[in-house]
Each structure stands twice: as structure tokens, then as C-alpha cells.
Amino acid sequence: MKTHWWLAATAAMAFGVPVAAQAPRATPAAAVPQGRLPEGVRPTAYRLELTVLPDAKAFSGRAEIDVTLAKAQRSFFLHGLGLTVSRVVALVDGAEVAGTYAEVDPSGVARLDFGRALPAGRTTLTFEYTAPFMTGSEGLYHAKVGDDWYAWTQMEPIDARRMFPGFDEPRFKTPFTLGVTTRKSLKVFANTPEVRTTPAADGTVRHEFAASRPLPTYLVAIAVGDFDVVENDAPGNAVRPKTLPYRVIATKGQKARLATAAAEGPKILALHEDYFGSRYPFEKLDQIAGPVMQGAMENAGLITYGDTLLLLSPDAPASQRRSFGMVVAHEMAHQWFGDLVTPMWWNDLWLNESFAEWAGNRVGEIWDPKLGTGVAQMAEALDAMETDSRSIGRPIRQPIERNAQIASAFDAITYQKGGQVLTMVERYLGEDKFRDGVRHHLTRFAYGNATAEDFFASMAKGSGDPGVVPLFQSFVNQTGVPVVTVRPGSGGGWRLTQARYRPIGVAAGKPQRWTLPFCVRQDADTRCTLMRGPGATMRLSGAGVAVPNAGGAGYYRYSLPAAQWSALTAASAGLPAREALAFADSLYADFAAGNAPFALVVEATRALAAHPDRQAATKLPEWLDTLAVTTLSPEAGAGVERLVGGLYAPRLAQLGLDPRRGAYAGEETDRAQSRRAFAGLMATTARDAGTRATLAKAAERAVAGDADALDPTYRSLAFAVAVQDRDAAFMERLKTQLAKSEDPLFRSNALAGLMAADTAEKVRRALGYAQDAGGGLQTLERQQLMNGLAARPVGRDILFDLFRTDWDRMTADVPSFRRSRLPLLFASYCDAGKAAEVDALFRPRLKTLGANELELNQSVETIRICAALKTARGAQMEAALR
Known part of the structure; x- marks a missing residue:
């Protein structure tokens, strides 16, 4: 799964009250498993029948689960969340034994009780149930797009239990056989190829899919709706001689924007097959987009993406193409790391995500080296070091004992730190030895599960270097940089x-x-x-x-x-880009540790401004901008504006700035990306009046209907500037255009513009858009808008006051997977008193949120670190910048 952690998708929390044939015996709270299920019951196969009408409020299901019991027992635990179960039976020796079902923990732990003990050996459990559709990307969720309703799934980490009862842990890999009944006008997709359709007299059609390879529950996926589909089978190659069925899918009206994914997806897949030395491990590959999906998810055979990641117009900006290549490569890498070989438990999530991050960036760089994917990966790893520098943190391999801790593993430590550690180990071993170790591991555990110890042994054996084990262990098993x-x-x-x-x-x-x-x-x-x-x-x-x-x-x-x-x-201006980034990071870190003087940071900012790589050239100004927002006085903040403006005005002037659509069509990619980066610095950090005026005027013309006034490359920046520099009427027009647009990138750009509101009146207006369920924004967009407003001091203060005064309303629609991250919205404060206020607001409510305390502790410590730096070195920074 690939996601952006500062965003959160909205979903209604639905905990249905199950209907049982008889009242279950009470379960002491201490007896309910909060993490792994007890040993003794193991699923061996699932057969799921679902009736899915996307415009309804709920769906219905029948689940048959073949299980093996290690001993005779009358009661045991499994998983289910928000399911209204009307019937439970166990089939034993041809006879049905009635049971009852009860959800006994808010995390989705359920208990089965039977009238008599079920014998050891094989038993088939059958459930009949209904459940509500979710409105954000968790479980089986639905959304209205235009005039049509659609449904998709998002199961990772523990939301399969929202769609069917089962054993919702990664160690339980079994075949799944799915049948989905829906209206005859709708299409249905699942992990495996469709084998037959059966019409019914009521106008519905049952779609039956082939039994899957062994999968964990979190990789089960379906999609239902009147989708557009583009087919472009992946041609055979040296590793996979046969053609592979390949399709790209999106909501109706988006077919033209599927062309890039249709053409380029097979190329990215072939690069992975060549590296792993084995064919794609499943029967077909569909890639499907949706407007409510946050990031992307590696479901075997049916990968899901947020719209902007998969839907590209012919004039898509380089930043969107880079995200496409990197994320598609990331999710395809998961088909081997995660899907073919799956961790035993969530403590080894890094075996999925670190490898997909490393492999995705590697292949993204090969696919189009002009986009700078490899340098972008390095920049993200440096950002992860900020998280990893706190005293409160977690190792890449995090011990997880409770369900509430699982969501915390999906962070920059797992993704970016893990990916950079793999880059380091590859450099230590050499590319060939590292690849041999990876291939050995995938061969050993194909279609099964593996632990970190298994992986370490595979790498030592495959590479021929046992010294790699302590190297891995020292970085994987402890926190810190x-x-x-x-x-x-x-x-x-x-x-x-x-x-x-x-x-x-x-x-x-x-x-x-x-x-x-x-x-x-x-x-x-x-x-x-x-x-x-x-x-x-x-x-x-x-x-x-x-x-x-x-x-x-x-x-x-x-x-x-x-x-x-x-x-x-x-x-420094002559260093390779990755070395220049490492230099900038280490120098600033040395200053933040109390060693290097701030004057050296300013000196390095001046020197790196001439670096030919835009990411190396802009890294230190980004940190200075953060200091200006969080730490510095207005006078020193003005000094940052003068410094950055003086350095980057000549670079932007050399490139020119014409924001009209197609003004630089056909230009070399790196030049175009550099212009966008320098325009961003001049408009936001330097607040250059000329640059801002040029962008705001273009934004006004674009929102007024001039389709050629503003190139997609500059839309989000220009909209942000215009929201700040124009009156509220511009915000209203921009929001209206957002609500009616069918272009996913335009919607994303307009949303970014609204997030830039920087006065109390504009922030409250934007919050009104976020809280208006009927205002034309998707649930994900409304949550993104609310969270994005917290990035600026005025919005952060208003949101914090709302959390204090209207807690229930502010948290009601946040899905369980995102709730632990709410305190991080306020981590940009820089005052010890505010740290105490954030702690006082959230800590007493963590249990009711079902949230882990790690993110709250990190938020509080981040605030205190900023305050300590301000106290210790504030005078030095002020003197250098005033």
C-alpha cells in the first residue's frame, strides 16, 4: 500500500449490532484477544457470495469457511466488524450445528458459540449477514461519481472483517472463491478471472470468479460499477513467455485518461519480472482507479489507485507522471513482496513496504530517468530521518501486540527508512549479490508466509555473505539515526x-x-x-x-x-544530487544538534542554490521556510524571504515563467521541473510580488473559463496564491469549479488551492466546504481539505479550537485506521505550553478513539524539540537572518 500520511480518508464508523440465534455467553474483557487470535482454529478455504448494489446503503453476504480445529471446542474467536449476522451454522459430518455470533471488541474481534462442541478436524462454517457500505476507503465502500454509484474494497490492514467474517490476519493464506450478484448493467472485477455469469429473473446477474491462489484476507478485492475499461495485454518476455491479460479501469467518462496506464503498465511490469527473475505470480492484472481511494493498494490481480495516480491527461505535468511511475512500480513490486510472499504478522510489514518502496523507486527511475525518481526517494528518506531522530519512535520491525498498534506501522519508518536501508545494503553487497538473495527468498517462500528471520537467512544464503545479517538486524531492530x-x-x-x-x-x-x-x-x-x-x-x-x-x-x-x-x-554545487542532499541534511542536522553554526547553513543555502538538480537546490530553503513558519520572528522570516528571493530570482528569470497551457510544450523534463520548483520558492517562501501576481492572474482567468490560461504544471501553485491574494469570491468560484469538474487532477489542484487559506475568514470558509456533505466534494476530498488547513498557523489554531469545543463532530467521520494520526495535525506548534495542551486534549480520549499513543507522543515531542531549538539557537538564527 502506498499512501500519503498527512491525508486521511473519511468513512462513517458503523458498528452494527449482530442478530444471533441465541444470546451469547458474556466474555470477560481480559479474555478477548487484542492482537493475534489464539491458536487452534485455522481456515483452509473461503467461498464468498455477495449481493452488491452500489447505490444501496448496505450489502448482503454468505460466507463459507473451511476450517481445521486442533481440538474439540464449543467456542472460539474470529473477526467481524459491523456485520449483522442472521445465521451461523457449522457443518460436521453432514449435520448442521447452530451457533451464535457476537462482536466483542470495537477492533472487530468476534466470538462464535455453538450448542455443542465441534470435534477436532475439518468443519465448514456458514454465515449469512448484511453490512453497511463504508463511505471512505475501508472495507467495502461506495461513492457516487456523477450520476452513478460504484463500490470498491480496501482491506489493509484489518478491514476485510467489515466485508465478511473470517480470520483477518496475514498468516492465514487460503484460496478464495467469490461470487458477486449485482444489476446486469454493471461490471464486476475481482482478484481472479471471471469464469461465468448467470442471469436471474429479477434483472440481476451473478458473476463467478476462479478460485484464487492462497491469499491473506487483506488482499481480497472486488469492484462493482459501470466502469470504463481499456485492455492492453502484457506481451510475453524471456521470463513469462505467454501474454498476460492486462486491463486498466476507471469510472465512466475517464477512458481517455487511461491511455498512459494502458500503454506503460506492461512495461513497468516487465522491468520487475526481469529483476525478480520470475513471472508475474497471478493469472491476470487489472489496475483500477477511484476518487475515494487514498494512495494505492496491491490487491493480487486487482490493484486499486486514487484517481490522480492512474488517470493522466496528455499534458500531465512531470510531477504526476513521476507519481504514476513510482506508485505503479511500487504496487506491482508488491505482487512479489507481500502477495507472493506474505509476512506472518504485522511486525514484519516492512518486508512488504520497504521492499516495494525500494523496488518501486528503482523501477520508476529506469522507466523514465528524466523524472528524478531516485533523487526524490532520497529526499523522502531524509524526511524520515526527522521522525527517526526523536526519542519516541519505533524500529522498522515493530513489535505489535494489539490491533490498535497496527496502523502505526504504516509510516515513514517502514516505507522511506526501510527503502533507504535496502539501498544501503544493496550498495554494500553489490547489485548482483543483493538480487540473488532476493530471488532466493522469493523462491523459498512462494505463495506462503515468511518472517524477518527467514528473510535474513535467505539473503545470507543467496548472496553468499552471512555478514549481511547483523547489518540488517542493526538497522531493522532498533530506532534512531x-x-x-x-x-x-x-x-x-x-x-x-x-x-x-x-x-x-x-x-x-x-x-x-x-x-x-x-x-x-x-x-x-x-x-x-x-x-x-x-x-x-x-x-x-x-x-x-x-x-x-x-x-x-x-x-x-x-x-x-x-x-x-x-x-x-x-x-556542494558540483556534487551528484544524492550526495548534495545528504550533505544538506547532515549539515542542518549538525546545526540542530548544537554543533555547526547557523551561518554555515546560510552559506550552504547560497552555494546549493546553483546546483543543477532542483531537489538538491531547494532542500535547505524548504527547511528555512519551515523555520520561518514555526520558529522565527517576523523580522527573521523577512530575512528568509530576502535570502531566498535573491538566490532564486535569477534562476527563475533565466528559465522564464509563462504559466499558460502548453507554453513550454516539448521542453526537456528537468528544465520544466526546475522552473516549477523555483516558481514555487519565489511565490511561497520569497513571496515575490511579481511571481505571485503572474500566477494569481492566470488562476483568475482559468477559473473564469479560459482553458488555456493555466498549465496543469502550475495550477495548484497558482490557485494557492490566488486564494491568499484575492478575495473570498475567488474561493467560491474555485470551489464551484472543483465540485463540477470531472478531471481528477484539476480537482486535486483546486483542493490544494483551498488548503492555502491563510486568514481566519478564509479558513472558516474552507472548513465550511469540508463539512458540507452535499457540496460536491468526495469524502476523501473533504477530509483532505480539513487536514490541509492545519498546515498553516491560522488554520491549525482554528482546527485545534474546534477539536477542543466540538470533539465528537470533528472525529466522528475519521476512519479507525487514521485516528491515531490526528495529533500529528498539531505537531507544527513550537511552544512547550502548546505541547501540554495537545497532550491534554488527546491523551484522555485515546481509548475512545481506539487509537495508539505513539503518534500523540511523537507530536508532543516534536513541539518540544522545536521549542528547545528556538531557546538554544534562536538568537543565532535571528542574527544571521535579520
Whole structure:
């Protein structure tokens, strides 16, 4: 699953009261399993029959589950959430034994009780039930798009229990056979090929699908509606000689925007097959889009995406093409890592997501190297280091004992940190040995489950290097970012010391060590040493400036003496992009830890402004912008504006800025992306009046109906500027255009514009749009708008007051999977008093939210770290920027 964690999809929480044949015996709360189900009952196959009419409020189902009981028992637990079960029977030796069903925990734990003990051995459980459609992307959900209703599924991590009763854990992989009955005018898609349709006298049709390969419940998927479909079978290749059925699917009216996915998807798939050395592991591949899906989900054979990820117009901006390539590659990689080989439990989610992140970025870079996917991955990994630098955190491999903890595993630590660690290990082993280890693992556990220990053993065996095991373990099993302190040694060499990186405000803890491959480049000469203890030495023999973290492959930071920082700063504009990003991150981190002076950060900002890669050139200004919003006085904030404006005005002037549609058609991709990045800096960080006027005028003309006034590349930026610089009437026109548009990218751009509201009156107006269920915005869009408003101080303050005064309303529609993340909306405060207020608001309510405390603790600590930095180094920053 690929998602953006600052967004949250809306869904109504529906906990139906089950109807049982008899009242169940009371279950003491302590006896209800809060995590893994007890051993003793194992499913071996599912047969699901569903009646799905997307415009209805509920659906009905019949589930048959073949199970094996280790011993005779009368009662046991399974999963179900919001299901109204009218009948439960167990078939034993041809005879039915009646049972009762009760949901005994809000996380979806249910209990079955039977009139007599079921014997050890095989039993078939049968359930008849109804359940409500969800309105956000969890379980079986529906949405109205235009005049038509559609239904999709989103089961990960533990929402399959909303669609059918079962054993909703990844260790239970079984075949699934699905039948779906719906109106004859609608199409139905599932994990496997359709094998037959059977019309009924009432005008409905039953669609039957082939039995699946063994799957966990979270990968089961269906979609029902009057979809547009484009077929373009994936041609055979050296790994898969036969053609593979391949389709792309979207809501009615979107067929033209499916052309890119239809043409490019098979190419991306072939790149994975070549790397993994094995054919795509399922019978067909459908990719389907929907306007309520947040991110994407790797359902075997039926991958689902948010509309903007799969639906591209011919003039799609480079940023959307990069997201398409990266996310499609990410989800296809999951067909091997996650679907073919599945973790035993959620503590090893990283075996899915870290690998999909690494493989997706790798293939995205090969698919179109001009888009800069590999450098973008590095930038995201550096952002993950910010999370990983706190004292309150979690390791990549997180122990999970309760269902409420599962959602916390889907974060930057699993995705971005995990992906960067894999990049580092690949660099240490070499590409060929790393690939051999991956292939060995996939062969060993095909269509089964594996643990981290299994994976470590596979990599050691396949690569022929047992030393990879402690390397993996040291990064996977402990929290924190290593920092390598470099000091001059004898004979021109370096003395290296490793420790956990701790910024100001994070108290010292117990010593930590990593098995860390530290690499340095001097011109074309790269040398590495594997640090196993607290210290090491390195002798340099090349010429030129020595650059730590060669290639930007390592997951660590480095600290240098001031003279070496200055030397590296002077050379920074000529570094490869990934090394330049690692340099910018390490320098700023050294300042935030109380070492490097802020003047060096300003000096590096000036030097990197000339870097040819836009992401390297803009990294430090992004941090300065954050400081201006959270930490600095208005006078120092104005200094940031002057600094950034002076540096990037010439670069933008050199490129020019004409926001009209097609003004730069056919231009080289990197040049186009650089112009967009520099225009963004000039408009938002520097607040350059000329740039803002150009963009706002284009936005006004576009919203007034001039289709050629504004290129998609600049829409979100121009709309944001116009929302801030024009009156409320512009917001009303923009919202009206958003509500009636059928272009997913335009809707996303308009939404981003409304999120930019920066006065109390405009924020409240935007909140009105977010809270209007009949205003033409999808549920996901309304939740995104509300959360996006918290990114600016005025919106954050208004939202915080609303949470304090109207808690029930503000939290009622947030799906369970997202509730733990609500405190992170307020992590941009920079005052210890506000940290206490956030804690006081959320902590007493965590239990009623069904939320984990990790994100609240992280939010509170982030606020306190910012306050500590302001106290310790605020005067230095103010002096440098005023």
C-alpha cells in the first residue's frame, strides 16, 4: 500500500449490532484477544457470495469457511466488524450445528458459540449477514461519481472483517472463491478471472470468479460499477513467455485518461519480472482507479489507485507522471513482496513496504530517468530521518501486540527508512549479490508466509555473505539515526565515531551501535569501511574534497569540523544530487544538534542554490521556510524571504515563467521541473510580488473559463496564491469549479488551492466546504481539505479550537485506521505550553478513539524539540537572518 500520511480518508464508523440465534455467553474483557487470535482454529478455504448494489446503503453476504480445529471446542474467536449476522451454522459430518455470533471488541474481534462442541478436524462454517457500505476507503465502500454509484474494497490492514467474517490476519493464506450478484448493467472485477455469469429473473446477474491462489484476507478485492475499461495485454518476455491479460479501469467518462496506464503498465511490469527473475505470480492484472481511494493498494490481480495516480491527461505535468511511475512500480513490486510472499504478522510489514518502496523507486527511475525518481526517494528518506531522530519512535520491525498498534506501522519508518536501508545494503553487497538473495527468498517462500528471520537467512544464503545479517538486524531492530563524527587522524586519515543522532531537545539515552557501511568518495575513488564498534579509522588516498556517504546510499548522518564543512560547502554545487542532499541534511542536522553554526547553513543555502538538480537546490530553503513558519520572528522570516528571493530570482528569470497551457510544450523534463520548483520558492517562501501576481492572474482567468490560461504544471501553485491574494469570491468560484469538474487532477489542484487559506475568514470558509456533505466534494476530498488547513498557523489554531469545543463532530467521520494520526495535525506548534495542551486534549480520549499513543507522543515531542531549538539557537538564527 502506498499512501500519503498527512491525508486521511473519511468513512462513517458503523458498528452494527449482530442478530444471533441465541444470546451469547458474556466474555470477560481480559479474555478477548487484542492482537493475534489464539491458536487452534485455522481456515483452509473461503467461498464468498455477495449481493452488491452500489447505490444501496448496505450489502448482503454468505460466507463459507473451511476450517481445521486442533481440538474439540464449543467456542472460539474470529473477526467481524459491523456485520449483522442472521445465521451461523457449522457443518460436521453432514449435520448442521447452530451457533451464535457476537462482536466483542470495537477492533472487530468476534466470538462464535455453538450448542455443542465441534470435534477436532475439518468443519465448514456458514454465515449469512448484511453490512453497511463504508463511505471512505475501508472495507467495502461506495461513492457516487456523477450520476452513478460504484463500490470498491480496501482491506489493509484489518478491514476485510467489515466485508465478511473470517480470520483477518496475514498468516492465514487460503484460496478464495467469490461470487458477486449485482444489476446486469454493471461490471464486476475481482482478484481472479471471471469464469461465468448467470442471469436471474429479477434483472440481476451473478458473476463467478476462479478460485484464487492462497491469499491473506487483506488482499481480497472486488469492484462493482459501470466502469470504463481499456485492455492492453502484457506481451510475453524471456521470463513469462505467454501474454498476460492486462486491463486498466476507471469510472465512466475517464477512458481517455487511461491511455498512459494502458500503454506503460506492461512495461513497468516487465522491468520487475526481469529483476525478480520470475513471472508475474497471478493469472491476470487489472489496475483500477477511484476518487475515494487514498494512495494505492496491491490487491493480487486487482490493484486499486486514487484517481490522480492512474488517470493522466496528455499534458500531465512531470510531477504526476513521476507519481504514476513510482506508485505503479511500487504496487506491482508488491505482487512479489507481500502477495507472493506474505509476512506472518504485522511486525514484519516492512518486508512488504520497504521492499516495494525500494523496488518501486528503482523501477520508476529506469522507466523514465528524466523524472528524478531516485533523487526524490532520497529526499523522502531524509524526511524520515526527522521522525527517526526523536526519542519516541519505533524500529522498522515493530513489535505489535494489539490491533490498535497496527496502523502505526504504516509510516515513514517502514516505507522511506526501510527503502533507504535496502539501498544501503544493496550498495554494500553489490547489485548482483543483493538480487540473488532476493530471488532466493522469493523462491523459498512462494505463495506462503515468511518472517524477518527467514528473510535474513535467505539473503545470507543467496548472496553468499552471512555478514549481511547483523547489518540488517542493526538497522531493522532498533530506532534512531546513526551519526558518524569525522575528525582528522594521523597521516591524513580520519577518525570515525558512531552514535545515535540526537537534536537539541532530545535527552541522551543508552549508547547504540550499528553495523554501518561508511563510504567516502574523492573524485572517482570510493572507499568504504564496515563500522561494527563505536569507532574506526579510514585512510584516504584520493585527490579532491572528501565526500562522506558516497552516492547518498547510506542511512546515516555525518558531523564534520567547521573547516571541512566549509570545504564541502564550496564544492556542494558540483556534487551528484544524492550526495548534495545528504550533505544538506547532515549539515542542518549538525546545526540542530548544537554543533555547526547557523551561518554555515546560510552559506550552504547560497552555494546549493546553483546546483543543477532542483531537489538538491531547494532542500535547505524548504527547511528555512519551515523555520520561518514555526520558529522565527517576523523580522527573521523577512530575512528568509530576502535570502531566498535573491538566490532564486535569477534562476527563475533565466528559465522564464509563462504559466499558460502548453507554453513550454516539448521542453526537456528537468528544465520544466526546475522552473516549477523555483516558481514555487519565489511565490511561497520569497513571496515575490511579481511571481505571485503572474500566477494569481492566470488562476483568475482559468477559473473564469479560459482553458488555456493555466498549465496543469502550475495550477495548484497558482490557485494557492490566488486564494491568499484575492478575495473570498475567488474561493467560491474555485470551489464551484472543483465540485463540477470531472478531471481528477484539476480537482486535486483546486483542493490544494483551498488548503492555502491563510486568514481566519478564509479558513472558516474552507472548513465550511469540508463539512458540507452535499457540496460536491468526495469524502476523501473533504477530509483532505480539513487536514490541509492545519498546515498553516491560522488554520491549525482554528482546527485545534474546534477539536477542543466540538470533539465528537470533528472525529466522528475519521476512519479507525487514521485516528491515531490526528495529533500529528498539531505537531507544527513550537511552544512547550502548546505541547501540554495537545497532550491534554488527546491523551484522555485515546481509548475512545481506539487509537495508539505513539503518534500523540511523537507530536508532543516534536513541539518540544522545536521549542528547545528556538531557546538554544534562536538568537543565532535571528542574527544571521535579520
